[in-house]
Amino acid sequence: MIRFSGVSKAYGSLSVIEGLDLEIARGEFCVLIGASGSGKSTVLKLINRLEEHDSGEIRFAGEEIRSFRPEVIRRRMGYAIQSIGLFPHWTIEDNVATVPRLLGWDELRIGRRVDELLALLDLDAVRIRRAYPHQLSGGQQQRIGVARALAADPDVLLMDEPFGALDPIAREGLQAEIARIHRATGKTIVFVTHDIDEALKLATRIVLIDKGRIVQAAPPREVLSAPANDFVRDFLGREDHGLKLLSVETVAERMRAGETAPANGSIGAGDNLRHALSKMIATGAKRLSVTGSSGEIVGTLHLSDIVG
Amino acid sequence: MSALAQPHPASRTGAAMRRLVVALTLFGALLVAMPFSRSLFAWLFPRLERPLYEQHGFVALVLAHLGLVAASGLCAVIVGMGAAIFVTRPAGREFRSLIETLTAIAQTFPPVAVLALSVPMIGFGFGPAFLALALYSVLPICENTISGIEGVPPSAMQAGEGLGMTPHERLFRVELPLAAPIILAGVRTSFSINIGTAAVASTVGAVSLGAPIIIGLNGNNTAYVLQGALLITGLALVVDAAFEAIQARLQRWNAG
Numbered sequence: 001m002i003r004f005s006g007v008s009k010a011y012g013s014l015s016v017i018e019g020l021d022l023e024i025a026r027g028e029f030c031v032l033i034g035a036s037g038s039g040k041s042t043v044l045k046l047i048n049r050l051e052e053h054d055s056g057e058i059r060f061a062g063e064e065i066r067s068f069r070p071e072v073i074r075r076r077m078g079y080a081i082q083s084i085g086l087f088p089h090w091t092i093e094d095n096v097a098t099v100p101r102l103l104g105w106d107e108l109r110i111g112r113r114v115d116e117l118l119a120l121l122d123l124d125a126v127r128i129r130r131a132y133p134h135q136l137s138g139g140q141q142q143r144i145g146v147a148r149a150l151a152a153d154p155d156v157l158l159m160d161e162p163f164g165a166l167d168p169i170a171r172e173g174l175q176a177e178i179a180r181i182h183r184a185t186g187k188t189i190v191f192v193t194h195d196i197d198e199a200l201k202l203a204t205r206i207v208l209i210d211k212g213r214i215v216q217a218a219p220p221r222e223v224l225s226a227p228a229n230d231f232v233r234d235f236l237g238r239e240d241h242g243l244k245l246l247s248v249e250t251v252a253e254r255m256r257a258g259e260t261a262p263a264n265g266s267i268g269a270g271d272n273l274r275h276a277l278s279k280m281i282a283t284g285a286k287r288l289s290v291t292g293s294s295g296e297i298v299g300t301l302h303l304s305d306i307v308g
Numbered sequence: 309m310s311a312l313a314q315p316h317p318a319s320r321t322g323a324a325m326r327r328l329v330v331a332l333t334l335f336g337a338l339l340v341a342m343p344f345s346r347s348l349f350a351w352l353f354p355r356l357e358r359p360l361y362e363q364h365g366f367v368a369l370v371l372a373h374l375g376l377v378a379a380s381g382l383c384a385v386i387v388g389m390g391a392a393i394f395v396t397r398p399a400g401r402e403f404r405s406l407i408e409t410l411t412a413i414a415q416t417f418p419p420v421a422v423l424a425l426s427v428p429m430i431g432f433g434f435g436p437a438f439l440a441l442a443l444y445s446v447l448p449i450c451e452n453t454i455s456g457i458e459g460v461p462p463s464a465m466q467a468g469e470g471l472g473m474t475p476h477e478r479l480f481r482v483e484l485p486l487a488a489p490i491i492l493a494g495v496r497t498s499f500s501i502n503i504g505t506a507a508v509a510s511t512v513g514a515v516s517l518g519a520p521i522i523i524g525l526n527g528n529n530t531a532y533v534l535q536g537a538l539l540i541t542g543l544a545l546v547v548d549a550a551f552e553a554i555q556a557r558l559q560r561w562n563a564g
Contacts, residue, residue, distance in 0.1 A: 050470060074472030085467030089485050089561045099471055132561045148471070158470075 001026045001156065001188050002047055007056035009042060009212075016042050017212040020056070029182050029189045031203035033196065033235075039212040040192050044160055047190065048074045061155065075099055078149030082161040084141050086133035092118075092144055093129045099152040117147040121177060139170030146178065150187075159191045163198070175201055196236060200224070200248055208232055220248045246273035246306065254306065255290045255299035263289045263300055277306050324556040328549040335542040342366045342535065349531040359531045361520040366535075370543060372515040376434065377502045377547075380441035385495060387442070388449030393479065396457045407450065415447035419505050423512050437509030437516070444505065445498035452494025456487025489559050496551040503544040507536065517543065 002024040009017040016039045024030045032040040045051040046058060049070040058065045065073055078099075086095050093114050094101075100110045118125040121143040133141055142162060149157055159178075163171045179202055182189055193199055199206050200220045207217040208228075216228035224245050227233045236244060252269040266289040267276050276288060280303055292298040343366065349359035388411070395404040422440035430436055460483050468478045484491075507518030517540045524532025 048470065071472045071474050074470060079467070079470035081463070081466060081470065083463035083466065085461070085463035085465075087464050087468070087482060087486075088461065091561075098473075102472055102477065145467075148467075 001028075001061065002190070003057075003059045004043075004046075005057045005059075007046065007053045007058055009039075009046065009051065009053050015212060017046070017053070020212070020214065022207065022214060022217065024188060024190060026188055027186045029179075029191065029202055029204040030207060031191045031193060031199040031205070032207050032209055033193055033199045034209035035194060035235075038209045040194075040209045041160055042212075043209065044158055044190060044192050047156070048077050048079060048158055071102075075103060075152060076155055078151075078154040078157040080142075080145045080149040080157070080159045080162045082164045084138075084145045084165075086141055086144055086148075088133050091130050091132060092136070095133065095144055096147045096151055098148055099154075103152055105152075113151060117150060120150070120181065121147045123147070137170070139166055139173065142166060142170070142174060143177070146174070146181075150181070150185075155188065157187050157189045159189065161192055161194070164193070164195075171198075178202065196244070197247070200244060208235060221245075224248060243274050243277075246277060247275075249273045251276050251290055251301055252299075255301045256305065257299040259300040260289075260297045261300070262297065263287045265289070266291050266297070267301065269293075269298055273306055276301055277303075280306075321553070321556040321560070324549070324553040328546070328553045331542075331546045331549040335546045338538060338542050339366055339370060342539070349535070353531045356529060356531055358529070361523070361532045361535050363523070364515065364519060366539060369515065369517050369519060370539060373503075373506055373517040373540075373543065376437055376506050376509060376514060376516055377441065377499060380438045381445055381495065381499050381502060383438070383442045384445035384449055384498060388446045388494075389453045389491065391446075392450045392453030392457065396454060396483075397475075404454075408454075411447040411450045414443040417443065419444050420508055420511075423508065427512050432513035434514050436512050437506065437514035440509070441502045441506060445502060448494040448497045449491070450494075452497075453487060453491045456490030457483050459490065460486045489555060492551065492555050492558060496548070496555070499547055499551065500544060503540060503547055507540055 002022075004020045004022040007017060007020040008015065020043065022043075032043055034040040042051055046053050047060070047065070049065060049068075060068070060073065087098070090098075096114045096117055097110045100113060105113075114129070115125050118128070123140065123143055128136065128140070133144070136144065145162065146159075149159070162178075163174050166174065175198060178189070178191075181187070182202075191202060203220050205217060205219055206223050208215045208223070208231075210231060216223055216232050218226075223232065224236065224241070227236060233241075249272060250269065251267055251271050251273060254273060255269070264285040264287075265279060265283050267279055269290050269292055279288060280286065286303045288301050289297045290299040290301050343360070346360040350356070353359050391407045391411070394400040395407050419440040422443055423436050426436040426439050430439070464482055464486070465478065468482045473481065506514075506516050507521055509516050510518030510522045517536050520532040520536035521540075524530060524534075524536065
């Protein structure tokens with residue numbers, strides 16, 4: 001879907017990206033992560049031409065991105081940013097409809113799409129359609145920001161630290177939402193963050209960037225189990241490395257299937273092992289019943305299954 | 309979380325509309341009653357032979373006055389906003405201090421001096437008055453447009469660019485609408501000042517509500533001066549109320 005080959009970018013004499021090669025496949029949830037100043041945001045902005053690369057080649061759907069007018073390529077890619085940037089003089093409805101209007105959709109289709117998106121983002125359309133951005137909380141505003149990015153059903157969603165300024169509760173809610181949207185729509189998402197836990201939770205592939213170069217690009221579990229070097233180990237945090245490993249494995253993978261005698265507590269099969277361990281420690285239970293999607297018991301998880 | 313604390317955008321608009329209706333009614337009454345006020349002014353100024361100004365009809369004076377202010381104001385809006393938009397684009401950034409200096413000079417130059425200097429060049433009447441008022445108004449409009457555009461939240465501009473708005477679309481859909489309340493405040497200031505200043509235009513033969521004042525001053529006719537001044541004050545109140553009503557409507561989104 002998006003391919004960088006030997007891409008470099010400098011501001012004057014300061015090189016920010018050096019010889020970057022990266023291929024982002026259709027349907028991937030690709031999280032670019034690095035410290036501030038690592039160049040991760042620049043990589044994102046090169047994709048929709050908010051920044052221009054100096055050398056190398058960036059292809060989108062097979063074509064060099066410079067063969068598109070910047071507006072054309074941007075309208076095909078949803079864009080959400082940390083500062084949200086809703087238009088304060090437009091209603092929520094008009095904000096969500098930004099790109100469809102630029103593309104000249106008819107009003108009937110726009111209206112239907114706005115309803116769909118507000119429902120997708122779990123927002124009460126009746127109450128907020130005609131409201132203005134300043135009347136919403138930060139979390140709600142960023143939901144609108146994400147809805148606006150998705151409005152014209154773009155091929156790719158670019159997100160630049162979209163949840164960085166939200167409080168922890170709103171952030172977790174939106175993380176769950178975007179993960180669900182990714183599963184439901186299969187959109188290609190390129191997501192920038194400096195929060196490793198967010199990356200581990202969301203990514204199908206993590207691309208760790210330092211000083212304008214890719215240090216490691218691999219699925220979360222591989223980054224955790226086989227960090228490429230000490231830089232990656234430091235970035236993952238050495239102290240709770242084990243807990244992070246647990247956070248990328250689901251209960252279903254370690255449970256004893258078919259052991260259905262009820263235990264003292266229960267946990268969902270899709271929850272991660274870190275959550276399960278936390279629950280055992282908090283409740284003192286050494287085993288938990290594992291429940292399936294409709295609440296039936298499908299197995300049991302023992303403490304020894306986690307540690308062993 | 310005050311999820312949807314409903315503001316009352318209607319309240320400011322409503323108050324402004326009521327004020328406009330009151331101002332219009334009072335001014336209309338004043339204008340209609342003026343030709344019939346001879347006995348009142350004769351009683352107030354018993355020594356005057358002609359206590360009521362009758363060289364022009366008052367309605368004609370009001371229309372001429374408004375026409376002069378509106379035409380020069382419109383010209384100042386086009387020039388001032390045009391210059392401000394130009395210097396806030398990447399291509400015009402380096403001209404910014406030049407434009408700001410020029411508009412500042414235009415405003416420090418007293419309108420009376422402009423009138424005196426332009427009469428030899430373009431003659432008496434509407435021309436020099438139009439020029440003096442237009443020059444005088446460019447600064448507040450230009451300055452307010454610049455600060456209005458600069459006050460647009462950077463995040464909204466970033467989002468507009470990233471979502472694929474062209475520079476033209478960003479200007480007309482984001483920058484100017486968000487700057488509109490501040491631009492309009494500048495236009496309001498200019499118009500309010502010019503309603504008063506336009507009276508001076510009658511010294512160079514332009515028809516305005518200044519005519520009774522100038523003629524009254526020359527002929528020691530205080531009644532004429534009072535009649536002109538009353539109508540100018542009334543007109544200023546009406547125009548100000550009209551701007552307030554427009555501003556209230558423009559800022560509905562910001563009412564909370």
